[in-house]
Amino acid sequence: MIKVIDQLTNLFTTAFVECGYEEKYGVVTISNRPDLCQYQCNGALAAAKQYKKAPIMIANEIVEHCKDNPVLKEITAIMPGFINFSVKEEFLVDYLQSMSVDERLGCEEAKNPDTIVVDYGGPNVAKPLHVGHLRPAIIGESIKRMIRFLGHNVIGDAHLGDWGTQMGLIIAEVRKRQPNLSYFDESYTGEYPSEAPFTISELEEIYPTASEYSKEHPEFREEAKEVVFELQNGHRGYTALWNHIMTVSMNDLKKNYDNLNVHFDVWKKESDAQPYIPGMVTYLKENGYAKISEGALVVDVKEETDTKELPPCMILKSDGASLYATTDLATLVERMELFMPASVIYVVDKRQELHFELVFRCVKKTKLVPKDVNLTFLGFGTMNGKDGKPFKTRDGGVMRLEHLMDSINEEVYKKIMSNREMEEEEAREIAKIVGLAALKYGDLSNQASKDYIFDIDRFTSFEGNTGPYILYTIVRIKSILAKYQEENKAVDVSKLCIKSGNTREYGISEVNLMLECAKFNDMIEHAAYENAPHKLCAYVYDLANAFSTFYHENKIIAEENKEKQQEWIALIKLVLRILSTCIELLGFSAPEKM
Numbered sequence: 042m043i044k045v046i047d048q049l050t051n052l053f054t055t056a057f058v059e060c061g062y063e064e065k066y067g068v069v070t071i072s073n074r075p076d077l078c079q080y081q082c083n084g085a086l087a088a089a090k091q092y093k094k095a096p097i098m099i100a101n102e103i104v105e106h107c108k109d110n111p112v113l114k115e116i117t118a119i120m121p122g123f124i125n126f127s128v129k130e131e132f133l134v135d136y137l138q139s140m141s142v143d144e145r146l147g148c149e150e151a152k153n154p155d156t157i158v159v160d161y162g163g164p165n166v167a168k169p170l171h172v173g174h175l176r177p178a179i180i181g182e183s184i185k186r187m188i189r190f191l192g193h194n195v196i197g198d199a200h201l202g203d204w205g206t207q208m209g210l211i212i213a214e215v216r217k218r219q220p221n222l223s224y225f226d227e228s229y230t231g232e233y234p235s236e237a238p239f240t241i242s243e244l245e246e247i248y249p250t251a252s253e254y255s256k257e258h259p260e261f262r263e264e265a266k267e268v269v270f271e272l273q274n275g276h277r278g279y280t281a282l283w284n285h286i287m288t289v290s291m292n293d294l295k296k297n298y299d300n301l302n303v304h305f306d307v308w309k310k311e312s313d314a315q316p317y318i319p320g321m322v323t324y325l326k327e328n329g330y331a332k333i334s335e336g337a338l339v340v341d342v343k344e345e346t347d348t349k350e351l352p353p354c355m356i357l358k359s360d361g362a363s364l365y366a367t368t369d370l371a372t373l374v375e376r377m378e379l380f381m382p383a384s385v386i387y388v389v390d391k392r393q394e395l396h397f398e399l400v401f402r403c404v405k406k407t408k409l410v411p412k413d414v415n416l417t418f419l420g421f422g423t424m425n426g427k428d429g430k431p432f433k434t435r436d437g438g439v440m441r442l443e444h445l446m447d448s449i450n451e452e453v454y455k456k457i458m459s460n461r462e463m464e465e466e467e468a469r470e471i472a473k474i475v476g477l478a479a480l481k482y483g484d485l486s487n488q489a490s491k492d493y494i495f496d497i498d499r500f501t502s503f504e505g506n507t508g509p510y511i512l513y514t515i516v517r518i519k520s521i522l523a524k525y526q527e528e529n530k531a532v533d534v535s536k537l538c539i540k541s542g543n544t545r546e547y548g549i550s551e552v553n554l555m556l557e558c559a560k561f562n563d564m565i566e567h568a569a570y571e572n573a574p575h576k577l578c579a580y581v582y583d584l585a586n587a588f589s590t591f592y593h594e595n596k597i598i599a600e601e602n603k604e605k606q607q608e609w610i611a612l613i614k615l616v617l618r619i620l621s622t623c624i625e626l627l628g629f630s631a632p633e634k635m
């Protein structure tokens with residue numbers, strides 16, 4: 042469906058052209074003064090300079106030209122040259138009717154779908170998920186869903202951190218504790234046990250212990266390095282242990298991400314990119330892109346136009362070891378080979394911005410990635426506690442994700458129980474659904490790049506700009522619909538306008554609600570292509586508010602004019618569908634009651 046805003050722009054473009062002006066002046070925007078009008082066109086102000094006329098004269102001409110247009114309701118020229126206007130209710134109702142019979146709610150599906158990789162997990166294997174992992178998961182999942190909704194082929198990649206010293210530390214620590222395991226017996230030739238020699242909770246304790254220990258014991262650190270080296274060279278026992286670490290850790294990660302309603306399409310690992318490194322290094326050397334600087338292999342990525350100092354992109358350390366950048370470069374080579382994406386979007390902590398700038402510049406300069414491939418770094422800010430510092434547990438430790446979710450669910454549970462009577466088990470189930478919405482909406486409603494304060498009381502409130510408020514609106518609409526349907530079993534409620542050419546009176550809150558619905562297809566394109574879930578949240582909140590005002594001003598169930606009532610029911614059914622679609626795209630769902 043052509044978006045309302047585009048239809049109106051077309052109408053004004055034609056008017057400008059027919060009055061002898063360039064078409065570019067016909068751009069229409071949503072009014073920033075909804076108390077005065079619904080839409081506006083400011084083209085006369087810009088055209089005035091080119092045509093050397095007073096803006097108000099041009100605006101008056103356009104108004105005169107458009108005033109009998111069947112779409113427009115009121116149109117006025119305002120000093121110094123604004124054109125303010127509103128549209129007829131019939132136009133809106135027709136538009137919403139087409140939306141409501143469209144399974145995509147009026148959103149065009151991409152005609153030439155792109156393949157887009159979203160790199161948004163980045164958890165490190167064998168370390169518990171903590172609040173730092175929350176933001177990429179929540180933001181990335183929503184971006185993936187929105188872009189997919191527009192018809193693109195989106196691949197969400199967890200990009201597990203399974204490489205480097207942490208693996209060496211874990212294996213060395215296991216050997217310190219259980220030196221007699223067959224994994225460490227050089228002469229052992231049989232099969233290794235299929236059962237891992239540790240559980241997930243043991244594994245989660247092993248890593249921090251080993252990491253602490255290595256700080257004080259350089260010989261242990263050396264041992265761990267040695268293990269990594271041998272692991273990379275195919276040591277049988279270490280490889281078997283590494284597989285155990287991966288399996289135990291992945292099972293736990295999957296469970297955690299499932300609880301967050303976050304689902305990756307591929308679970309690629311940093312180690313998967315390692316086989317691409319030797320070929321890549323040869324290519325960079327042979328084509329003269331890489332040079333040796335202070336023993337290390339680097340690619341210069343500075344450009345003449347740079348105003349800031351930029352270090353080179355490090356490819357290999359002086360001892361030949363690879364670095365974080367090496368892995369990201371090789372991962373891009375791998376992604377080009379496997380998926381040929383049109384874009385890759387990285388949802389990563391904004392403190393890694395420089396790293397990605399170097400990597401992006403390096404792959405473009407060296408043509409490892411074709412220049413028309415979009416590489417986007419979406420850096421997110423920190424989730425802070427009420428003290429404005431990064432969120433911590435009460436004793437100052439890093440908060441585990443599970444514990445954070447438990448505390449939110451508990452808070453929501455208490456709110457539910459204080460509001461109404463419910464069986465404990467049912468309330469707990471509902472609290473889980475509502476808790477997830479509180480957490481995700483609390484995060485997503487902030488612009489990703491900004492830091493924000495995690496405020497459990499505010500996030501779980503049933504009022505204001507919160508997840509629970511949005512769910513509450515959905516539940517309320519569902520209950521009105523259920524009640525109506527119970528009393529009016531056979532009534533057709535698919536029509537927003539029962540008689541054609543209907544000119545009944547429409548209240549302001551009803552028109553506002555219709556205007557909000559009509560924005561959906563335009564809004565979702567902006568939110569998706571700008572990687573901006575906060576725009577989707579802002580829209581959901583506006584729509585929920587428009588519904589609440591409408592609901593409070595009209596007695597839907599008690600309405601005596603049956604036709605009007607039917608039309609209202611059709612309208613709120615549409616509102617429900619839009620809200621449900623939006624929260625699905627944000628990555629959470631609504632309970633049946635709350």
Ligand code: ARG
Nearest residue numbers: 160163164165200202369389
């Ligand atoms: N594992 C990394 C970390 O903990 C994040 C990975 C982000 N993605 C990437 N392609 N580098 O910092």
